Amino acid sequence: MSNINDVARLAQVSKATVSRVLSGSRGVKEESRQAVLRAAEILNYKPNAIAQSLSSQSTNCIGVICATEHIQQSTGYLQALEKQLSRHRKHLLLRFANDDKSLMHAVEELSNGMCDALVVVGARFPLPELPEEIVLIDCLNPSSGNSVQCDRIFAAETAVHYLCSQQRRNIALVNFPGGEAATLTMDGYRQALHNYVVPFNRQLVVENEPSLRIALQKLINSGVKFTALLVTNDSQAQEAVMMLNQYQLSVPEKVMVFSLDGSTRLPGASTIPAIEYPLENIARRAVELLLGERHNSDVVRGSLLIA
Amino acid sequence: MSNINDVARLAQVSKATVSRVLSGSRGVKEESRQAVLRAAEILNYKPNAIAQSLSSQSTNCIGVICATEHIQQSTGYLQALEKQLSRHRKHLLLRFANDDKSLMHAVEELSNGMCDALVVVGARFPLPELPEEIVLIDCLNPSSGNSVQCDRIFAAETAVHYLCSQQRRNIALVNFPGGEAATLTMDGYRQALHNYVVPFNRQLVVENEPSLRIALQKLINSGVKFTALLVTNDSQAQEAVMMLNQYQLSVPEKVMVFSLDGSTRLPGASTIPAIEYPLENIARRAVELLLGERHNSDVVRGSLLIA
DNA sequence: CTGTTAGCGCATTCAT
DNA sequence: ATGAATGCGCTAACAG
Numbered sequence: 001m002s003n004i005n006d007v008a009r010l011a012q013v014s015k016a017t018v019s020r021v022l023s024g025s026r027g028v029k030e031e032s033r034q035a036v037l038r039a040a041e042i043l044n045y046k047p048n049a050i051a052q053s054l055s056s057q058s059t060n061c062i063g064v065i066c067a068t069e070h071i072q073q074s075t076g077y078l079q080a081l082e083k084q085l086s087r088h089r090k091h092l093l094l095r096f097a098n099d100d101k102s103l104m105h106a107v108e109e110l111s112n113g114m115c116d117a118l119v120v121v122g123a124r125f126p127l128p129e130l131p132e133e134i135v136l137i138d139c140l141n142p143s144s145g146n147s148v149q150c151d152r153i154f155a156a157e158t159a160v161h162y163l164c165s166q167q168r169r170n171i172a173l174v175n176f177p178g179g180e181a182a183t184l185t186m187d188g189y190r191q192a193l194h195n196y197v198v199p200f201n202r203q204l205v206v207e208n209e210p211s212l213r214i215a216l217q218k219l220i221n222s223g224v225k226f227t228a229l230l231v232t233n234d235s236q237a238q239e240a241v242m243m244l245n246q247y248q249l250s251v252p253e254k255v256m257v258f259s260l261d262g263s264t265r266l267p268g269a270s271t272i273p274a275i276e277y278p279l280e281n282i283a284r285r286a287v288e289l290l291l292g293e294r295h296n297s298d299v300v301r302g303s304l305l306i307a
Numbered sequence: 308m309s310n311i312n313d314v315a316r317l318a319q320v321s322k323a324t325v326s327r328v329l330s331g332s333r334g335v336k337e338e339s340r341q342a343v344l345r346a347a348e349i350l351n352y353k354p355n356a357i358a359q360s361l362s363s364q365s366t367n368c369i370g371v372i373c374a375t376e377h378i379q380q381s382t383g384y385l386q387a388l389e390k391q392l393s394r395h396r397k398h399l400l401l402r403f404a405n406d407d408k409s410l411m412h413a414v415e416e417l418s419n420g421m422c423d424a425l426v427v428v429g430a431r432f433p434l435p436e437l438p439e440e441i442v443l444i445d446c447l448n449p450s451s452g453n454s455v456q457c458d459r460i461f462a463a464e465t466a467v468h469y470l471c472s473q474q475r476r477n478i479a480l481v482n483f484p485g486g487e488a489a490t491l492t493m494d495g496y497r498q499a500l501h502n503y504v505v506p507f508n509r510q511l512v513v514e515n516e517p518s519l520r521i522a523l524q525k526l527i528n529s530g531v532k533f534t535a536l537l538v539t540n541d542s543q544a545q546e547a548v549m550m551l552n553q554y555q556l557s558v559p560e561k562v563m564v565f566s567l568d569g570s571t572r573l574p575g576a577s578t579i580p581a582i583e584y585p586l587e588n589i590a591r592r593a594v595e596l597l598l599g600e601r602h603n604s605d606v607v608r609g610s611l612l613i614a
Numbered sequence: 615c616t617g618t619t620a621g622c623g624c625a626t627t628c629a630t
Numbered sequence: 631a632t633g634a635a636t637g638c639g640c641t642a643a644c645a646g
Contacts, residue, residue: 001420003623014633019625029631048420050366051623053357054638061400068386075382079375082403091421093368094401096389113308113355113639114398310639321617326641336615358639361622420623 002043011039022047061091062290063115065106067122067139068098073233074122076264077137080283081119088287090116100128107131117290126179135289137282140179146289148282150261151301152181155275156188158304159230159258162273164196168228168256172204174215174240176232182207185260189230212236216243226255233261237272262305275302309350318346329354368398369597370422372413374429374446375405380540381429383571384444387590388426395594397423407435414438424597433486442596444589447486453596455589457568458608459488462582463495465611466537466565469580471503475535475563479511481522481547483539489514492567496537519543523550533562540568544579569612582609 008015013032020028021036028036039045053059062085066074082092093115097103103123107130110118120127123139136147156173163171173189176182186205193200203224209215212231216239219226229244231237237259241251249255252271262274277300285298315322320339327335328343335343346352360366369392373381389399400422404410410430414437417425427434430446443454463480470478480496483489493512500507510531516522519538526533536551538544544566548558556562559578569581584607592605 004625005623015624016626016634017632020632023625025625027631032631046419048623050357050360050420051638052625054361054622054640055624055626057638059357064401071382071386072379075378078401079378079403082401086402092401094371094385094389094399095393096386112353113357312639322640323618323642324616327616330641334615339616355639358622359641361624361638362640362642364622 001048002045003048004045006043007036007039007045010043011035058116059091059114060089061093061115063093063095063106063110063118065095065097065103065110065118065120067103067120067124068096069124070122070233070235072235073138073261073264076279077121077283080279081121081137081286083280084283084287088291090287090290097123099125104128104130107134119286119290124177135286137286140176140181146295146297148286148289148298148300149181150277151299152184152260153188153191154301155260156185156230157192158275158302159260159273160189160192160196162304162306163228163256163258164192164198166228166256169196169198170201170204170226171198171228171230172219172224172226173206173230174209174212174219174232174236175205175207177208177210185232212239213243216240220247220249228256228258230258230260232259234259234265234272234274237262237274241272261302263302265305271307273304273306276305277302308355309352310355311352313350314343314346314352317350318342365423366398366421367396368400368422370400370402370413370417370425372402372404372410372417372425372427374410374427374431375403376431377429377540377542379542380445380568380571383586384428384590387586388428388444388593390587391590391594395598397594397597404430406432411435411437414441426593426597431484442593444593445584447483447488453602453604455593455596455605455607456488457584457589458606459491459567460495460498461608462567463492463537464499465582465609466567466580467496467499467503469611469613470535470537470563470565471499471505473535473563476503476505477508477511477533478505478535478537479526479531479533480513480537481516481519481526481539481543482512482514484515484517492539519546520550523547527554527556535563535565537565537567539566541566541572541579541581544569544581548579568609570609572612578614580611580613583612584609 004015004018008018017032018036021033064081085092095106097106118134119137120134120139121137127139127141132145138150160171175185190200203222204226206215206219229240231240237257240257244251244255251257257272259272259274263277263279282300288294311322311325314325324339325343328340371388392399402413404413426442426444427446428444434446434448439452445457467478482492497507510529511533513522513526536547538547544564547564551558551562558564564579566579566581570584570586589607595601
């Protein structure tokens with residue numbers, strides 16, 4: 001690879017002039033300018049990004065740590081993020097993590113000057129203590145300052161409204177395993193029930209079970225009657241549908257399943273109603289936070305998506 | 308952030324000694340060694356990756372350009388790749404691309420010294436001319452030297468064998484849109500039919516249609532009878548199942564759908580039989596190619612996956 | 615064993 | 631308008 005010296009020599013100017021021409025700064029005689037551009041063209045010269053980074057004290061890399069548990073969801077975020085980042089000429093350094101330990105590990109490995117900022121996406125486990133400046137997207141627990149979250153209250157409310165409008169008033173909920181998201185979802189759920197004058201039945205809510213399978217099992221075993229089931233995302237919904245069918249609880253005839261996050265539906269989508277979040281918006285806001293254009297938390301509303 | 312000078316000063320040694328301790332570490336008096344480690348600990352010092360890269364002329368970044376068209380598939384590769392790369396202390400710089408133009412663009416943007424190597428994953432479109440050293444994973448057209456490909460012949464053969472064993476002998480095929488993958492798939496398909504003494508019927512094969520929807524439409528309209536349908540991946544399969552059901556061609560009773568690549572099934576998996584590829588192996592081989600441990604093409608066999 | 619020095623490629627003063 | 635010099639943080643060659 002040719003470097004700035006090669007170009008300078010060929011163009012018969014100094015390194016400084018080459019740098020000036022290619023970095024946009026004006027105050028260069030048109031003649032030298034052309035000479036530099038020609039030389040660069042001939043040598044197929046690209047300024048070395050690493051040297052630029054060292055000099056400017058800023059790589060243009062953003063570290064993105066993506067939770068693996070709900071990959072289908074996270075992938076949508078990845079795409080949306082990459083799109084926004086590349087619009088800002090930023091690069092996306094990717095890492096996966098499936099628990100607090102590996103997350104922490106990833107954060108440390110990316111904290112050696114290689115990245116200008118970090119994002120954590122879709123972590124559904126309790127987050128460890130993280131550096132304040134990390135941006136959280138759709139994580140359970142906004143322990144850090146900067147975050148973009150989904151409006152869980154609104155989602156749960158909307159879901160309940162929809163189900164009630166479908167004459168399903170015995171609505172079960174398999175909630176998040178904890179964190180603020182769980183609390184907010186519960187709030188929305190209760191609030192909406194209240195609006196419809198449906199009594200709240202504690203037995204219809206399952207929380208803190210290790211898997212949907214177990215949670216749903218517990219719900220069914222309890223013998224409580226339900227005509228609808230709220231779950232936190234599409235993959236849970238898929239699993240729920242299969243299980244319910246096995247138990248002769250046909251979907252949607254006997255039980256209507258509702259996904260509280262169907263943001264990244266597959267092409268051959270299911271007919272399960274869901275709340276869909278605007279991934280582009282979320283990514284855009286996240287990038288704004290990253291680039292320091294704003295500093296606070298940000299809540300995004302999804303919209304009802306029915307077949 | 309503290310730098311090597313801070314550590315040297317605090318440890319009362321020179322930069323070189325600090326570097327020695329934290330890098331190769333041999334030939335340093337135990338006493339200085341401890342002093343350096345202590346100082347580094349106190350200052351929470353991490354060697355600056357960018358400076359290291361500039362000095363060593365090698366970032367530890369691998370650029371991965373991921374085709375977006377079949378994201379569900381690609382995501383599996385992404386995870387597997389990241390895992391293998393991090394085992395080798397390499398970082399994954401992610402880019403998405405959906406056609407030859409954006410692919411080329413991505414390649415250029417990553418060719419400024421920021422990456423040590425590049426990978427393209429899952430490109431289902433004809434590839435443009437690319438630098439020879441790029442590694443291709445599961446792409447249609449191995450125009451470049453280094454690539455890891457799926458054994459399409461074997462996949463198609465295996466699929467046909469399975470379907471014949473299920474008494475389905477009228478097997479339709481919606482093939483890849485072109486490239487070597489299409490040819491090989493066709494080869495395997497014909498070979499297996501030949502083995503089972505099933506005559507080859509050109510009408511059963513649809514190629515070069517813009518979407519599965521259209522391809523399948525064409526197949527159905529042609530009036531040709533088929534009791535099985537080979538498609539190239541799970542998302543195509545999903546769509547096919549929906550369409551077939553709409554046309555009263557119930558799956559799997561009337562038509563059995565078979566996915567030639569079901570590598571990244573969702574949790575609530577479907578019951579569609581498929582060929583599954585060992586993503587870990589593929590990623591491992593790709594990384595070997597990347598790190599220059601080998602130089603050639605590599606073909607990986609999948610295995611039959613039935614519910 | 616260890617300190618000094620010279621790059622790595624570039625951007626940015628500071629003179630001219 | 632432009633060239634020479636300096637520094638970004640680190641590693642490696644060389645000289646003690």
